[in-house]
Amino acid sequence: MRVPPKLHFLQPDQLKLVSDWKYLAEGSHRRCLLLEAVARDLPRIPSFRLGRRPVPRRPLRVTGSAVHHSVLHNAMVIGRGVVADAEGGLLIDSVSGLGKGADNNLAAHVAAVGLVWRENVLCTPAWCRGPPVAHIREPLFHLLNGRDQNYTHFLFEVLPKLAFRQAMPAPRPRLLVSAAVARSFGWLFSALGVGEDEMLVAPEAGWLRVDEIHVAGEPGWQHQGVMRALRDLVAGETPVDRARIYIRRIGTKAWARPLLNETAVIERLVARGFRIIVPESLPREEQMAVMRSADVIAGVYGGGLLNSLFCPPGTKVLSLTSTGYWRSSLDSAANSLDLRVVEVVGDCFLARHDPNNSAFVLDLDALDAACDALDL
Structure with a gap:
């Protein structure tokens, strides 16, 4: 198995929609719809700029994409965490922001995740054209991101996906994380109840062959249930004196x-x-x-x-x-x-x-x- 030299985008809506975790894992190219797309008006928070009078601001309209949980079998993890099937179809839910950039400055977006955009063709980077550095036979849950070494981006774009993995029935797949995340944010996973044995650190070069990988889209901070689920994972009681x-x-x-x-x-x-x-x-x-x-x-x-x-x-x-x-x-x-x-x-x-x-x-x-x- 080798990464095809030319790649193409595989949108979640091209995968078969199922409604049960069991049926999701039993077949490749399947998806569950985890969260409907949201579009709602939020009242802006009070804002002050000069003097004591609040700055008048319009209500904020928040739009969040529908979030899917997808699964691929006999898959590849290439670049900086992009998941692809054997034919080179990239499941873009796996990398936050790439799908959103498909119509705007795509070359910069694919470069950010280690891919190559040349003459309007998406290509495999040269360093990924050899054999895989490892073949992972156990199920994995994708938690990689091209910018996940940045704590702010990690909080926004990567960590909320953990709530979906925690909602899966046991035994849950291990988390596929980058070395940067394991090194810098291992303490955060520990605080959220995820032990070191529940993570697999991806190699920093080359690509992986994976028998089964679960991929969740980015919920962001717009979806209440996801954010509250993350907060609820943090152990400890609230002190009386705050x-x-x-x-x-x-x-x-x-x-x-x-x-x-x-x-x-x-x-x-x-x-x-x-x-x-x-x-x-x-x-x-x-x-x-x-x-x-x-x-x-x-x-x-x-x-x-x-x-x-x-x-x-x-x-x-x-x-x-x-x-x-x-x-x-x-x-x-x-x-x-x-x-x-x-x-x-x-x-x-x-x-x-x-x-x-x-x-x-x-x-x-x-x-x-x-x-x-x-x-x-």
Whole structure:
């Protein structure tokens, strides 16, 4: 068995639709519809920019794709985690974002997952044209992603799929993860009740032959049941005495969306009872315990703040962001996870080389107004 030199997209709706786990696993090229497509209006979270008056914002319309659980037998895992059948049909649900990019900048999307787009033809990379580096005969559950070394993208695009694997009847297939995930996020799987013996680390080069692989699409944060199921996997009770926490970013993370007047912001928040934590300075287990103990979590928008996924229902979230980095994820989280979210939007100094991570400054009156809106 070798990877065909030319590949093509295999859409989930080309697979046979079944409604039962048993029948799904018994045949290849089958799928279960896990979640219907959603399109609904979410009220935007309160937002402050200048002074004490909230910024008027239109209701946010959230659209989430239908999510399928698919299975392929005698399959290949190539590139940075793309699943293909023996004829070179790529099951695009396996890599978040690739399907969404099919009509826009496809070359960049396929390059991100280690494939080649040449003269309008999707090709196998040269380093994948030899024999497989391994033949995996046990069932696997696909949990790879081209950008899964980034914690924020991992939380958005990869981790929610775990809820589907946890819903499968025992014995469940092992998780196929990258070396980067096993190295960086093994603590997170442990906190979610997934042991090392339940994971198989994919080789960093070459391709795999797999007898049976399960693939779930990306639910994102729009689907309430998935997000609540993930939160429910986190062990531990909510403490009676809960804290107000400001997450401070240091090192290389401080260069991404740096808050230029952070010292003044911290002074205002400390006066309201916040304590400052630097997640990287704490053991991983303690980081999770901090999230569970929070009554309020504040910080610059990013992976640290998105750990609010693991906070108890009713936790207040103060999101600090900029006009150059407005994202809707916390709007969805507020709806899905019963969080109370307010944001402060600062003026941004756009950097040409990386607009997403440009420096910004917060208006302190707007910060005070946001705190008052959260009853802090």
